[in-house]
Amino acid sequence: MSKKNIIVAQSGGPTVAINASLAGIVDAAIKSDTYDTIYGSLYGILGILEDKLINLSEQVEKKPDFINTLKISPAMYLGSCRYKLPDYEDDDATYAFLFNQFQKYNIGAFFYIGGNDSMDTVLKLSHYGKQIGSDIRILGIPKTIDNDLCMTDHTPGYGSAAKYIASSVLEVSHDTFIYSVKSVTILEIMGRDAGWLTAASALARNSYNSAPHLIYLPEIAFDQEQFLRDVKEQLKKRNNVIIAVSEGIRDKNGHYISASSGATDQFGHSQLSGTGKCLEYIVKEAINVKVRSIEVNVLQRCASHLASLTDLEESFSLGSQGVTCSIEGKTGCMLTLQRESNSPYKVSIATADIDAIANEAKSIPREWINEDGNDITPELLAYMAPLIVGEPDVHYRNGLPVYLPVEHLDSEK
Amino acid sequence: MSKKNIIVAQSGGPTVAINASLAGIVDAAIKSDTYDTIYGSLYGILGILEDKLINLSEQVEKKPDFINTLKISPAMYLGSCRYKLPDYEDDDATYAFLFNQFQKYNIGAFFYIGGNDSMDTVLKLSHYGKQIGSDIRILGIPKTIDNDLCMTDHTPGYGSAAKYIASSVLEVSHDTFIYSVKSVTILEIMGRDAGWLTAASALARNSYNSAPHLIYLPEIAFDQEQFLRDVKEQLKKRNNVIIAVSEGIRDKNGHYISASSGATDQFGHSQLSGTGKCLEYIVKEAINVKVRSIEVNVLQRCASHLASLTDLEESFSLGSQGVTCSIEGKTGCMLTLQRESNSPYKVSIATADIDAIANEAKSIPREWINEDGNDITPELLAYMAPLIVGEPDVHYRNGLPVYLPVEHLDSEK
Numbered sequence: 166m167s168k169k170n171i172i173v174a175q176s177g178g179p180t181v182a183i184n185a186s187l188a189g190i191v192d193a194a195i196k197s198d199t200y201d202t203i204y205g206s207l208y209g210i211l212g213i214l215e216d217k218l219i220n221l222s223e224q225v226e227k228k229p230d231f232i233n234t235l236k237i238s239p240a241m242y243l244g245s246c247r248y249k250l251p252d253y254e255d256d257d258a259t260y261a262f263l264f265n266q267f268q269k270y271n272i273g274a275f276f277y278i279g280g281n282d283s284m285d286t287v288l289k290l291s292h293y294g295k296q297i298g299s300d301i302r303i304l305g306i307p308k309t310i311d312n313d314l315c316m317t318d319h320t321p322g323y324g325s326a327a328k329y330i331a332s333s334v335l336e337v338s339h340d341t342f343i344y345s346v347k348s349v350t351i352l353e354i355m356g357r358d359a360g361w362l363t364a365a366s367a368l369a370r371n372s373y374n375s376a377p378h379l380i381y382l383p384e385i386a387f388d389q390e391q392f393l394r395d396v397k398e399q400l401k402k403r404n405n406v407i408i409a410v411s412e413g414i415r416d417k418n419g420h421y422i423s424a425s426s427g428a429t430d431q432f433g434h435s436q437l438s439g440t441g442k443c444l445e446y447i448v449k450e451a452i453n454v455k456v457r458s459i460e461v462n463v464l465q466r467c468a469s470h471l472a473s474l475t476d477l478e479e480s481f482s483l484g485s486q487g488v489t490c491s492i493e494g495k496t497g498c499m500l501t502l503q504r505e506s507n508s509p510y511k512v513s514i515a516t517a518d519i520d521a522i523a524n525e526a527k528s529i530p531r532e533w534i535n536e537d538g539n540d541i542t543p544e545l546l547a548y549m550a551p552l553i554v555g556e557p558d559v560h561y562r563n564g565l566p567v568y569l570p571v572e573h574l575d576s577e578k
Numbered sequence: 579m580s581k582k583n584i585i586v587a588q589s590g591g592p593t594v595a596i597n598a599s600l601a602g603i604v605d606a607a608i609k610s611d612t613y614d615t616i617y618g619s620l621y622g623i624l625g626i627l628e629d630k631l632i633n634l635s636e637q638v639e640k641k642p643d644f645i646n647t648l649k650i651s652p653a654m655y656l657g658s659c660r661y662k663l664p665d666y667e668d669d670d671a672t673y674a675f676l677f678n679q680f681q682k683y684n685i686g687a688f689f690y691i692g693g694n695d696s697m698d699t700v701l702k703l704s705h706y707g708k709q710i711g712s713d714i715r716i717l718g719i720p721k722t723i724d725n726d727l728c729m730t731d732h733t734p735g736y737g738s739a740a741k742y743i744a745s746s747v748l749e750v751s752h753d754t755f756i757y758s759v760k761s762v763t764i765l766e767i768m769g770r771d772a773g774w775l776t777a778a779s780a781l782a783r784n785s786y787n788s789a790p791h792l793i794y795l796p797e798i799a800f801d802q803e804q805f806l807r808d809v810k811e812q813l814k815k816r817n818n819v820i821i822a823v824s825e826g827i828r829d830k831n832g833h834y835i836s837a838s839s840g841a842t843d844q845f846g847h848s849q850l851s852g853t854g855k856c857l858e859y860i861v862k863e864a865i866n867v868k869v870r871s872i873e874v875n876v877l878q879r880c881a882s883h884l885a886s887l888t889d890l891e892e893s894f895s896l897g898s899q900g901v902t903c904s905i906e907g908k909t910g911c912m913l914t915l916q917r918e919s920n921s922p923y924k925v926s927i928a929t930a931d932i933d934a935i936a937n938e939a940k941s942i943p944r945e946w947i948n949e950d951g952n953d954i955t956p957e958l959l960a961y962m963a964p965l966i967v968g969e970p971d972v973h974y975r976n977g978l979p980v981y982l983p984v985e986h987l988d989s990e991k
Binding site for chain 2: 241244247331345403462469471561
């Protein structure tokens with residue numbers, strides 16, 4: 166029997182670890198006896214629909230460092246998309262075309278690395294495949310900095326983002342402590358619906374740094390009066406109060422705090438100011454103190470120079486185990502991480518049925534947030550701590566980190 | 579003759595390299611036969627005025643790693659201040675008190691590590707000292723991420739900030755290239771009056787990354803119409819346009835662009851939105867394209883984990899050479915860096931009279947900016963390139979960089 170080929174694609178928002186999973190797939194597929202050519206689909210599933218495939222096996226042959234450099238390169242080597250497949254009851258032409266493509270390229274397995282929306286694609290493709298009696302394996306490899314996927318202990322990409330956030334809070338603390346005047350510093354951290362990333366700010370605490378002193382998460386309804394009481398209380402205890410807040414905090418009616426500012430721009434249009442900016446205004450208005458807000462920007466999802474080695478290794482393993490699972494005949498599933506123990510930290514890899522994962526989201530359990538709703542518990546700290554450990558061996562040239570070139574993406578079109 | 583003691587203080591805004599200069603002073607003073615105890619003044623000159631001195635010699639004895647860890651720790655180990663000395667013609671009581679303190683602690687030399695304002699303090703103290711016939715050496719050690727001090731080729735702290743900015747632009751490029759839809763990404767970089775930091779974004783360019791595609795500096799009057807023409811032109815050439823802009827750009831009448839938005843907050847107060855946000859609105863209003871603005875935040879001045887080794891080594895040398903100069907009898911001067919050659923990169927250390935430095939600022943020469951005023955020239959690139967080279971040996975514990983604890987600062991008061 167001739168060997169089959171595989172296609173891999175990446176989808177959704179960038180993380181530092183999503184290329185590590187791609188590297189794991191490429192590495193395992195090359196070492197396997199089952200698969201021949203590894204195709205990368207450019208811009209997620211769109212690459213298959215638009216016949217934009219690149220030959221990754223050739224890349225590995227041409228560049229001896231391909232897999233190692235890919236493993237520590239940020240964002241998506243293959244590009245991404247935000248494309249949702251139609252329901253196949255409504256439109257099965259798209260599906261027929263996709264499976265024709267699979268046949269044309271002699272595909273034995275398709276791997277989709279992504280978050281919630283990507284798992285919806287895995288779900289639909291595997292259902293359709295089952296319906297038409299296809300034996301192509303369809304597998305999802307998880308990734309999201311948000312850590313909100315179900316059925317997995319945590320998600321690839323989260324540990325590195327958590328490490329970036331904790332380091333940033335520590336460095337901002339050093340920056341803040343230097344003046345002896347009272348101040349409030351607000352860090353706005355990503356996370357529309359779940360507070361996992363913002364919670365990671367607590368990892369910055371150490372023997373001399375108690376910041377962040379307050380943590381506000383989307384899981385708890387935000388109360389402006391309580392917030393001001395919290396800040397005043399903290400200002401009695403210390404000079405420099407540092408606050409971590411999720412971009413997605415909402416009031417008790419479910420309205421985003423960021424949307425409540427009513428700021429208008431020079432054209433008279435209402436503009437959403439960021440959540441951090443909004444809290445800055447609230448503090449400035451109510452308390453006579455120096456206030457600064459900092460939006461921890463997209464680097465929290467793409468600063469590969471500060472990735473967590475634990476995260477990269479796990480992401481790589483999920484990719485390579487995905488290949489193994491496909492060879493074993495598994496399909497319609499997502500690879501997952503199961504925590505065996507915290508100390509020593511130990512995880513195993515399993516699979517979960519894709520129906521239980523797609524379009525579901527996981528928030529921080531209420532019992533991992535303190536009673537006042539403005540900090541986290543030691544249990545959550547213990548859960549997060551092992552995920553940021555270890556530093557990858559990033560190479561530098563002329564003072565800058567060396568990442569895998571992405572000239573195949575059509576940015577310079 | 580009994581040995582004299584020294585006092586060192588830090589002032590102004592944080593940089594990644596200011597503690598390296600402190601480490602250099604401590605290291606050289608300990609090794610010298612001239613000086614005995616090294617005092618650190620907390621919160622700049624205020625520590626002398628308020629008698630808040632710590633004994634750094636003891637720290638070195640107690641902690642074997644003190645100097646090495648100090649060298650790579652962010653912000654100011656001794657705290658900072660924004661205190662401007664009065665003119666001594668108006669008020670010489672402050673000066674009399676300071677020199678009494680020097681006498682009380684048997685001080686032979688005072689070192690002030692700082693930027694423009696700190697050099698004003700060095701200037702005034704050395705003038706007053708000369709007037710009263712004091713033989714205490716008063717020396718300035720430069721630092722500022724802004725690179726705007728005169729008489730020195732570049733300033734300690736600039737190289738590390740430049741490296742952080744260039745790395746960030748490269749990582750944001752990777753983050754941006756993943757989608758095949760047209761987009762404009764604006765990075766707002768620090769610099770009220772000089773564009774040196776924003777210019778450093780150009781160091782991110784490499785074989786596959788042409789970003790930033792447009793660079794706007796405070797040295798060139800900002801013209802909104804020209805800006806929109808520039809952006810449209812770039813969008814014809816490529817999918818993802820990345821723009822670097824100084825926070826301090828001004829229109830031809832000298833008005834900050836950030837102040838022109840007229841946004842009001844929920845209380846009806848006019849709020850200054852950031853320059854990046856302002857350009858984001860301008861593009862959104864005029865061009866139908868996805869736009870995002872990112873404020874490269876205070877990490878550009880405190881992210882020690884990504885410091886430039888060249889910068890740290892030079893900062894350390896300036897500190898230790900400062901001690902040597904004081905022993906040689908120099909006073910009323912600032913240590914400077916003189917570039918010997920670009921390739922190989924070579925600098926020497928000299929001193930400059932403090933009168934020529936204090937309260938002066940250095941902008942980017944017009945000939946190092948392109949004719950259109952929206953990019954830099956190869957000469958400026960060659961000037962900046964060596965300054966970001968090299969990575970310090972940062973240690974990590976539990977996934978986070980290990981910095982020197984600052985529990986002696988009264989943040990937790």
